[in-house]
Amino acid sequence: MTLETASRDLDLTACDREPIHIPGSIQPYGILLAMRPSDLVLTYASVNTAETFGLERQVVLGRTLREVLPKVARLLEPDLAQPEERGSTRFLRTLAIGTARGERVFDAIVHNGADQTILELEETPSEVATTLDTLYPTLRRFVEQLQAASSVEELCRLAAEDVRRMTGFDRVLVYEFDPEWNGNVIAEDRNDVLPSYRGLRFPASDIPSQARELYRRNRLRIIPDANYTAVPIESLSPEPLDLSDAVLRSVSPVHLEYMRNMGTMASMSISILRNGRLWGLISCHSGEPRRVPLSVRNACDFLTQIFSLQLEARERAAIAENRMRLGSVQARLLGHMAAEDVFINGLVNNPFELMELAGAQGVAIIDAERCQCLGHTPTEDQVQALFHWLSSEHPEDMFVTEVLSDHYPEAASYASVASGVLSIAISKMHPSYVIWFRPEAVQTVSWGGDPHKPVHGEVGATRLHPRNSFEIWKETVRGRSSSWNPSEIDAVKELRNTIVGIVLRRAEEMASLAEELHRSNKELEAFSYSVSHDLRAPFRHVVGYAELLKKQEGSHITDRGRRYIDTIIESAFTAGTLVDNLLSFSQMGRTALKPRLIHTQPIVDEIRQKLLLETEGRHIVWKIGDLPPIQADPFMIQLVFENLVSNAVKYTRPRDPAVIELGSYRKDDNVVFFVRDNGVGFDMAYVGKLFGVFQRLHRMEEFEGTGIGLANVRRIIERHGGKVWAEGAIDRGATFSFSLPNAIGAA
Amino acid sequence: MPELKPILLVEDNPKDVELALTALEQSQLANEVVVVRDGAEAIDFLYRRGVYETRNTADPAVVLLDLKLPKVDGLEVLQRVKTDPEMRHTPIVMLTSSREESDLVRSYELGVNAFVVKPVGFREFFEAIQDLGVFWGILNEPPPHRDRTG
Numbered sequence: 029m030t031l032e033t034a035s036r037d038l039d040l041t042a043c044d045r046e047p048i049h050i051p052g053s054i055q056p057y058g059i060l061l062a063m064r065p066s067d068l069v070l071t072y073a074s075v076n077t078a079e080t081f082g083l084e085r086q087v088v089l090g091r092t093l094r095e096v097l098p099k100v101a102r103l104l105e106p107d108l109a110q111p112e113e114r115g116s117t118r119f120l121r122t123l124a125i126g127t128a129r130g131e132r133v134f135d136a137i138v139h140n141g142a143d144q145t146i147l148e149l150e151e152t153p154s155e156v157a158t159t160l161d162t163l164y165p166t167l168r169r170f171v172e173q174l175q176a177a178s179s180v181e182e183l184c185r186l187a188a189e190d191v192r193r194m195t196g197f198d199r200v201l202v203y204e205f206d207p208e209w210n211g212n213v214i215a216e217d218r219n220d221v222l223p224s225y226r227g228l229r230f231p232a233s234d235i236p237s238q239a240r241e242l243y244r245r246n247r248l249r250i251i252p253d254a255n256y257t258a259v260p261i262e263s264l265s266p267e268p269l270d271l272s273d274a275v276l277r278s279v280s281p282v283h284l285e286y287m288r289n290m291g292t293m294a295s296m297s298i299s300i301l302r303n304g305r306l307w308g309l310i311s312c313h314s315g316e317p318r319r320v321p322l323s324v325r326n327a328c329d330f331l332t333q334i335f336s337l338q339l340e341a342r343e344r345a346a347i348a349e350n351r352m353r354l355g356s357v358q359a360r361l362l363g364h365m366a367a368e369d370v371f372i373n374g375l376v377n378n379p380f381e382l383m384e385l386a387g388a389q390g391v392a393i394i395d396a397e398r399c400q401c402l403g404h405t406p407t408e409d410q411v412q413a414l415f416h417w418l419s420s421e422h423p424e425d426m427f428v429t430e431v432l433s434d435h436y437p438e439a440a441s442y443a444s445v446a447s448g449v450l451s452i453a454i455s456k457m458h459p460s461y462v463i464w465f466r467p468e469a470v471q472t473v474s475w476g477g478d479p480h481k482p483v484h485g486e487v488g489a490t491r492l493h494p495r496n497s498f499e500i501w502k503e504t505v506r507g508r509s510s511s512w513n514p515s516e517i518d519a520v521k522e523l524r525n526t527i528v529g530i531v532l533r534r535a536e537e538m539a540s541l542a543e544e545l546h547r548s549n550k551e552l553e554a555f556s557y558s559v560s561h562d563l564r565a566p567f568r569h570v571v572g573y574a575e576l577l578k579k580q581e582g583s584h585i586t587d588r589g590r591r592y593i594d595t596i597i598e599s600a601f602t603a604g605t606l607v608d609n610l611l612s613f614s615q616m617g618r619t620a621l622k623p624r625l626i627h628t629q630p631i632v633d634e635i636r637q638k639l640l641l642e643t644e645g646r647h648i649v650w651k652i653g654d655l656p657p658i659q660a661d662p663f664m665i666q667l668v669f670e671n672l673v674s675n676a677v678k679y680t681r682p683r684d685p686a687v688i689e690l691g692s693y694r695k696d697d698n699v700v701f702f703v704r705d706n707g708v709g710f711d712m713a714y715v716g717k718l719f720g721v722f723q724r725l726h727r728m729e730e731f732e733g734t735g736i737g738l739a740n741v742r743r744i745i746e747r748h749g750g751k752v753w754a755e756g757a758i759d760r761g762a763t764f765s766f767s768l769p770n771a772i773g774a775a
Numbered sequence: 776m777p778e779l780k781p782i783l784l785v786e787d788n789p790k791d792v793e794l795a796l797t798a799l800e801q802s803q804l805a806n807e808v809v810v811v812r813d814g815a816e817a818i819d820f821l822y823r824r825g826v827y828e829t830r831n832t833a834d835p836a837v838v839l840l841d842l843k844l845p846k847v848d849g850l851e852v853l854q855r856v857k858t859d860p861e862m863r864h865t866p867i868v869m870l871t872s873s874r875e876e877s878d879l880v881r882s883y884e885l886g887v888n889a890f891v892v893k894p895v896g897f898r899e900f901f902e903a904i905q906d907l908g909v910f911w912g913i914l915n916e917p918p919p920h921r922d923r924t925g
Contacts, residue, residue, distance in 0.1 A: 561843050561872040565788060568872070568895050572794040575897035597897075604895030611874060619876055 048238060050268035053258035054276040055251070057319070058134060058150035060261060061093070062269055065145045068093045068101070068108060072144070072263040074276075082128035089264050093147075099125055100149070104136060108145060119322060122152065135322040139273045146269075148276050153319040163327040166194050170331055174338050183342070184215030187310060187335045191328050192217045195296065195320050197312035201225055202300075204308040208232055209240065211309070213476075221315040222291065228476040234286070243299045244306045246273050248329045250296040253317035254287040275322070294318035296325070298332045302340055310335075347515055354519035357385050362526055371530050375462065376400050385523060386450050386516045388464035395460030405465050406442040413438065418451060419459040426521060427451045430466075431508045440507060443468045448509025450517065452524040455531065462527075464520070466509035473503045549618070556614045559607065567604035571597050602734075609736040613721065616743045621661045623748075628655040628701070631666050632690060635673050643677060647684050653691030656699060658768055664744040671737040672703040672764050678731055679707035679762065698750070698767040705763075709756040718754055741766070780836035781807040782912055785817040785852065786870075787844050791893075795839070795870075795904050802905035806836060806912040814847025818855060821862065834865060837888075837911030839904075842871035842878060850881060857886040866911050 054060050054074050062072035069092050078085040081097060093108075094101040100123065107120045120136040134149040170190045177183045184202040192200040199218035203211045209232035216226040235243070243249070258278040261269055271277040287295055292313040300308040310332055361381055365374030375382050375393055379402035382391050390405035394415045399408055406414065417436055418427065432439040432449045439446060448466030453459065574597045578590060585593070632655060658665070673688070680686030689704040710718070710725050717723040719742040724735040738752075745752045745766045756762030782799070786792045792810055799808055809832070811817050817838070819825040838856075842849040849869060856862045868889040869882050882890050891907065894900050 564872045564893075564895065565791070568893060568897075568900065569790045569794070571895055572790070572897040572900060575901075576794075576797065601895055608874065608895070615874075615876060 048280050049242060049270055049272040049277075051258070051271060051278040051280070052268055053260045053278040054148075054271070054274070055256050055278055056259050057252060058148055058276055060146065060148050060271075060274065060276055062141065062144040062146045062263075063093055065108075065140070065143075068105075068145070070096060071265060072146075072261050072269045074259045074261050076259045080127050089262065097125075100136075104138075104147070108138065108147070119326065123149070125149075137275055137322070141270050141273075144269065146271075146274060148274060150275060150322055152321050163194060163324065166190055167327060167331060171334060174334065177338075180339065180342060181215065183335065183338060185217065187331065188215045188217035190331060191298070191310055191312060194324055194327060194331075195312055195318075197294070197296065197314045197318065198222045199225070199313045201311045201313075202308065203230070203311050205306065209235070209237075211235065214308075222313055225476055228474050230476045239283075240306055242272060243297070243309070244301065244304070247299040247301070247332070248275075248296070248325050249277075249279075250275075250294075250320060250325060251279055251284070251287065252294050252319045254284045254293050254295075255317075291315065296320060296328075298328055300332060300336045300339070302336060307336065307339075350513070350515040351518070354385060354515055357381050358519055358523055358526070361385065361523065365527075365530065371527075371534075376402070379403055382462075383464065385519050386464040386512070388448075388450065388466050390445060390465040392461075392463045392465070394463065395455075395458060403465075404445050404467065406439075406446050410438075410442055411463070414449075414463065415459070415461060418453070418461055418463070422451070423453060423456055423459070425453055425524060426517075427453075428512055428517060430511055433507050443507045447507050448512065450512050450520055452520055452527075454524065454527050462520075462523075466512075468507055469510045470504065470506060473505055475503060552614075553618060556611055556618075559611065563607050564604055567600045567607065570600035571604070574600070606734050606736075609734045610721075613736050613740050613743065616664065616667075616740050616747070621664070621747060623659050623661050625657055625659055626662045626665060627657045628665070628669070631662075631669050632673065635666075635670050639674060639677055646681070646686065648677070648680070648686045648688060651687065651689040651691075653689070655690065655692055655701070658699060660748055660768065661744075664747075668741050668744050668766065669703075671741050675737065675764070676703050676705040676707065676762075678733070679709075680705045681707075681731075683707060695767065698769055700765055700767045702763055702765040704761065706761040709758050709760045709762050710754075711758050712756065715754055715756075719752060738764075779806045780833045780912070781809045782908060783817065783820060783835035783838045784808055784810045785812075785814065785838060785840045785844065785849070786810065787812050787841065791841070794897075794900065798901040798904035799908050801901070802908050804908045804912055806908070807832065809835070813845040814849065814852045817844075817852050818847065821856065821865070836915070837866045837868060837907065839868050839870045839907060842869055842882075850878070850885065853882060853885045853887055866915065868907055868911065870907075 056076065059077045059080055060072070060074040061070055061077065063070050070089055073088045075085070077083070077088055077096075083096065088096055092101075094105070103123055104120060107118075118138050120138055123134050123136055124131055125134060126132075133152040135152055137148045137150065139146055170186065173186050174183060177186060188200040188202050191197075198221035199216065201213050202215035204214050205211055206229075211230040211232075211234065213225045213228050213230075216224060218224060263269065287293070290313070292315065294314040294317050296312040298310040298312075299306055300310065310328075361375065361378060363374075364378045364381075365371040368374045368377070372393060379391060383389065383403050388403070390401070390403035392402070392405050392411045392415075393400040394411060399411055399415070401408055401411055405411060414436065417438075421435075428450050429435055430448045432447055433443055439449075445467050446465040447468040449463060450466075451461050451463040453461055574593050578585075578593045578597075582590060629652075632652065636650065673690070676688045677686070680688065683706055687706045690702070691704075692699055692701045694700070708726075714725055717725065719738045721736060721739040723739075724733065726733075741764075742752045745768070748768055750766055750768040752764070752766045754762060754764045782804075784792065784795055786795065796808060796810070809820065811820055816825075817840070820827045820830070821834070821838075823830060838852075840849045840852060844852075849871070853867055853869070856865055856867060863886065866888045868891060869878075869887050870891050870893060871878065872893055874892050879890055888911075889907070891903055894903060
């Protein structure tokens with residue numbers, strides 16, 4: 029009965045468990061003997077040994093080879109004495125030995141098991157006897173043609189042709205495994221006896237994992253007749269004999285059934301190994317039973333080894349060529365990045381090269397701030413969503429998939445543009461990615477039978493049966509892009525390293541810039557420190573000596589001379605004051621803020637007190653409004669009020685009465701203070717100059733000053749995170765205001 | 776009548792020395808004014824070392840100490856004196872061109888008695904020097920402890 033619902037897994041796991049290396053029997057094309065290496069006492073023997081040589085069964089086990097088969101022993105003892113490496117099978121020689129049915133020809137093959145020397149005598153079929161001489165032309169032709177083959181496909185076809193020519197099988201397939209161990213038939217040579225399997229894919233379950241391991245180890249297997257009757261191995265020991273490396277090993281009944289289902293009565297397969305890994309098989313089939321002598325099999329194995337070396341060389345050359353091409357793309361991208369101030373623009377502005385690097389049709393450059401989609405990509409919103417998913421699920425350096433929707437189901441809706449995704453994370457601190465997209469490549473896969481229904485079982489029985497249909501079964505694969513190949517992945521990885529390198533270097537540059545800034549600040553500090561000493565002193569001396577001259581020698585000097593001296597004194601004094609002001613201005617910028625809660629009302633009162641002397645005789649009306657406490661540097665804020673109030677006093681000098689108003693109000697999150705006067709005002713056209721260093725809007729003889737006060741006010745307020753501004757009109761007074769953020773405003 | 780203590784002026788700039796001496800002269804102070812030209816000399820004087828090993832003047836009523844000096848600068852002299860239990864009562868007035876806040880802060884940390892920025896205006900400078908001379912030379916009563924050791 030057929031179990032339609034049986035799953036692939038049942039087949040796989042059941043077959044995977046079958047102990048095919050210890051079948052306990054051999055195929056009936058010769059005899060197998062196992063013996064202790066030390067004394068060549070026979071420990072295992074196929075039961076046909078006695079019959080073949082006309083002996084009693086009881087005389088075989090427990091006796092030495094010499095006792096049982098003296099002629100064989102005599103011929104082979106020198107060879108058997110040489111220990112073999114475990115796992116390597118050695119063809120010794122062809123022997124003609126007398127048997128119960130006359131003299132027969134055997135190929136003697138020996139290998140070492142765990143603690144046994146295993147000798148196989150495979151009977152050479154007389155009708156197909158060949159010698160190395162007859163095989164040589166084929167091998168030579170093959171090697172010559174290999175050099176000329178232009179493609180991997182042609183190489184495979186040649187291998188299939190020549191193996192068939194040497195062996196006489198009806199159909200020879202070259203079969204390559206994909207990463208999931210499904211086998212794809214990539215080349216075929218056949219006659220009309222068996223159907224073509226070219227282009228078909230066979231599910232991984234057809235060759236279970238322990239069979240693949242065996243194939244890796246023992247490169248060539250043959251089953252001359254799927255209907256053979258196995259010959260059991262007998263032993264005095266309960267331990268089964270490991271036949272992994274035996275040429276006559278009997279195969280799994282499931283496999284024989286599989287062969288019969290396929291319509292093949294004989295089969296041979298040769299492993300194609302690449303770097304010790306099973307890359308594929310050359311698989312030979314025949315509609316009728318077929319013996320292939322050991323010499324021919326060895327020639328096929330040799331041919332296959334040459335073939336796989338050639339395959340490897342070609343693939344390496346192709347990879348190298350591809351790497352060179354991608355290397356030059358990468359070099360151009362690097363050049364573009366180096367040419368830009370913002371290096372990432374080197375990528376954004378050269379989307380075609382960026383896409384070529386990964387063989388992609390679209391690319392996105394994205395971080396929290398910006399998203400650049402170039403070429404064929406999902407919509408920006410979809411890319412943003414993908415970016416967030418990547419940031420949380422795949423912070424690793426690189427993420428690669430051909431089927432994005434397997435990882436991220438939302439991507440199914442845009443599989444046609446982005447089934448394949450290759451992305452690199454540039455920074456972990458601030459998630460930023462470059463993501464390449466590949467569209468869905470709709471594939472039609474022709475399976476050699478429905479891969480989803482491979483198993484048949486008998487009710488109540490544990491024995492498995494392989495599928496019995498090899499009718500082509502087509503499947504359309506969706507949501508999958510073509511594969512990202514290793515050179516593309518490496519190129520992208522290198523681009524990432526380059527970008528990370530640039531980012532790191534930029535960070536270092538920033539750090540060294542900051543250090544330089546710090547150093548030049550220090551220098552500036554030292555400079556102004558020495559200026560404060562060295563430049564001030566000469567002015568002081570000029571004033572000092574001029575005063576002494578006037579005081580002590582004044583009687584000898586004319587009135588004009590005294591006026592000159594006064595001017596010298598005044599000028600030097602002004603210059604000294606300028607130095608003082610400039611230094612205080614520079615200190616305002618350098619000195620650390622020491623904010624604390626301060627009451628502004630007493631500050632203003634104190635300033636008015638200080639100005640009393642200057643304002644003596646003048647009529648000034650003070651209007652003092654609400655002056656709330658603030659959080660600020662007391663010394664600096666005092667300077668601000670001092671400047672603004674003394675300016676108001678100065679520029680109202682022509683007014684009677686002068687009206688000076690101080691007050692505050694709240695605006696948004698700020699406290700605004702203002703000082704308003706009814707003085708001479710200013711032209712709003714020059715308002716921009718008011719707060720500049722040494723900018724004056726009045727002539728010296730009108731209003732004295734160095735033009736540093738308001739520059740200081742602005743610097744102090746800006747350092748507190750506030751703003752200063754002024755409004756005025758000529759002869760209509762002025763209002764100076766400053767705001768301080770509420771965050772540091774009154775508690 | 777106790778002997779008038781001298782005023783020690785530590786100043787490297789000869790013009791400043793002349794101007795300061797003129798100012799002190801005109802304030803009619805009877806105190807002797809001793810001028811030394813760098814920090815090392817100042818320390819020698821205070822500690823009666825080197826050329827001052829045998830001086831027989833009293834310790835100064837006040838040290839008018841310039842901040843920027845050759846060899847040993849003013850802040851070092853100040854620190855030396857103010858960290859010495861025997862000497863720390865000697866009044867020291869920093870007299871400097873600098874209005875640099877860091878100097879001011881440092882000087883007060885070290886225990887300076889006054890910090891005077893030399894005014895550019897001569898009249899102000901004169902007044903400042905004369906006031907200092909009069910205050911520290913005549914009016915200030917030194918602590919009794921210093922009297923005993925002085």
